[in-house]
Amino acid sequence: MKLRFWGxxxxxxVAGRTTVRYGGNGVCVQAQPDDGTHxxxxxxxxxRPLGLTWPAAAPSVLYLLxxxxxxxxxxxxxxxxxxxxxxxxxxxxGPKGVEETMEVVLAGQxxxxxFPVQWKDLRAQIVTHEISEGVVCIGGCTVRAQWLNHTSPxxxxxxxxGSASVVYATDHEPFAWAGAAxxxxxxxxHPGDRRHAEWLTGxxxxxxxxxxxxxxxxxxxxxxxxxxxxxxxxxxxAGVRRLALFHHDPARxxxxxxxxxxxxxxxxxxxxxxxxxxxxxEGLELIVPERASAMPA
Ligand SMILES: [Zn+2]
Ligand SMILES: [Zn+2]
Numbered sequence: 001m002k003l004r005f006w007g008x009x010x011x012x013x014v015a016g017r018t019t020v021r022y023g024g025n026g027v028c029v030q031a032q033p034d035d036g037t038h039x040x041x042x043x044x045x046x047x048r049p050l051g052l053t054w055p056a057a058a059p060s061v062l063y064l065l066x067x068x069x070x071x072x073x074x075x076x077x078x079x080x081x082x083x084x085x086x087x088x089x090x091x092x093x094g095p096k097g098v099e100e101t102m103e104v105v106l107a108g109q110x111x112x113x114x115f116p117v118q119w120k121d122l123r124a125q126i127v128t129h130e131i132s133e134g135v136v137c138i139g140g141c142t143v144r145a146q147w148l149n150h151t152s153p154x155x156x157x158x159x160x161x162g163s164a165s166v167v168y169a170t171d172h173e174p175f176a177w178a179g180a181a182x183x184x185x186x187x188x189x190h191p192g193d194r195r196h197a198e199w200l201t202g203x204x205x206x207x208x209x210x211x212x213x214x215x216x217x218x219x220x221x222x223x224x225x226x227x228x229x230x231x232x233x234x235x236x237x238a239g240v241r242r243l244a245l246f247h248h249d250p251a252r253x254x255x256x257x258x259x260x261x262x263x264x265x266x267x268x269x270x271x272x273x274x275x276x277x278x279x280x281x282e283g284l285e286l287i288v289p290e291r292a293s294a295m296p297a
Contacts, residue, residue, distance in 0.1 A: 001164045001288045002032040003205065007046020008280040010171070010211050010225070010247030011072050018253035023282020025049070026072045027247060029168060029207060033161035034290050037139030038062045041157065041168040041207075046282065047076030051083075059087035063138050066094035067170060068154040069105045077106060078115050088124035091138075093145075095153040096130045103128050131155070146199045148172035149192060150224040158199060162290030167200055170209035170247040171224045173217075180214055180229040180267075187233055200238035204288045207280060208235070210245035213260070232264050235275055242276040244286075 007013075007025035014024040026044020033039070040050065043064060054060070062082055067073055082088045097105035106128075107119035129136075133155075136143045144158040149172055156169035175192035188194050200206055211225035228245060235243045245264075248257060257279045268275050278284075 001034060001159075001161050001166065001290055003166060003207075003286045003288065004030045004032075004050075005046070005244075005280045005282055005284045006030060006050040007042075007044045007076070008246060008248055008282055009044070009072075009250060010209070012250050013045045013072075013075075014250045018255070021254035021281060022248055022257050022279055025282055026075055027170065028076060029280075031159060031166060033139065033141050033159075033164070035140040035161065037141055037161075039138065039141070039159065040064045042067055042073045042170075043075075043077045043080060044072050045076045045079070048079040048081075051076075051079070051081035054082045054085070054088075056081070056085050057087070059089075060085075061089045062091070064090060064092045065143070065157050065168070066092060066102075067148070067156065067168070068095060068150065068152050069097060069102075070152065070171070071109070074106060074109060078110050078117065083122045083124045083126070086123045090124045090126045091129060092126060093129045093131055093136065093138075093143075095132065095155050098152055101128075102130050144199070146196075148196075149175050151222070154224075156199075158203065164288040164290040165203045166205045166207065166288055167203045168207050169196075169200075170207070171211075172196070172209050173221070173224050173226050174230050177217070177227065177230050180233070187230075188237070193234065197234050197238045200234065200240055202239050203241070205242045205244065205286060206235055206238075206240045207244045207246045209247040211247050211249045216249075228260060228264060229267070232267055232275070232277065233271075236268065236271055236273040240275060242278070242286075244278050244280040246280045248279070 007028040025046035028046030031039040176190035210228040217227035
């Protein structure tokens with residue numbers, strides 16, 4: 001399975017010289033399992049350059065898995081070229097909106113006051129699927145959706161293709177965080193976090209919200225995002241193989257992110273874990289090998 005990061009920035013896109021290395025576009029990740037299924041996680045502004053690579057003439061089926069409908073996760077949809085291609089069948093998965101259906105929410109950001117093209121004018125065949133926790137089969141893959149702890153209903157997705165597994169988990173904050181100073185086993189006192197760790201068990205690649213440092217999180221509890229120390233520790237506890245820090249804070253410069261990864265590498269070494277860690281970067285491609293096609297269609 002091939003993964004490509006088209007947008008890594010949380011909350012609001014940023015432009016400028018300090019965000020060149022890790023990117024300024026809003027969250028969007030493309031997953032291409034070996035069976036050729038086209039999957040996209042979230043539709044921040046990174047979806048625009050992704051859409052430009054899509055061949056307009058070729059009929060295609062595309063699965064868009066939305067975590068929730070905060071602007072930074074859907075703002076790229078009106079600029080997503082495949083939504084305008086008559087040959088595209090676009091299946092959109094996500095939770096029901098807080099007050100309305102998914103379709104009403106998505107069409108809402110394209111109302112005439114906000115955008116010149118309306119939802120009903122999109123030429124792709126769009127099928128919305130409101131889902132909750134549970135298992136969905138997409139192409140030859142299995143997707144295990146689980147609720148995250150955010151300020152609005154928000155789903156994370158565990159994608160399994162053959163032996164390869166990837167989790168896309170943003171936006172999420174700890175149910176309770178005892179702090180990095182406490183013993184590792186005591187850091188997750190809340191059953192919600194232990195359940196989160198269980199869902200992440202043994203995953204090859206974890207793409208996880210890591211917007212804050214622990215120091216920043218002290219004044220941002222309840223904002224729906226994770227301190228990086230919590231993310232590293234839960235990844236270690238869950239036996240994750242590789243962790244990609246994601247949903248970077250708009251104020252985080254390239255230099256700060258590089259330093260953050262170095263600091264977390266030391267933290268992982270000190271705990272004697274083989275966990276690999278990177279910061280997700282716009283344009284970065286990762287391969288997760290599918291050793292055998294064990295999952296049923
Ligand atoms: Zn977000
Ligand atoms: Zn959000």
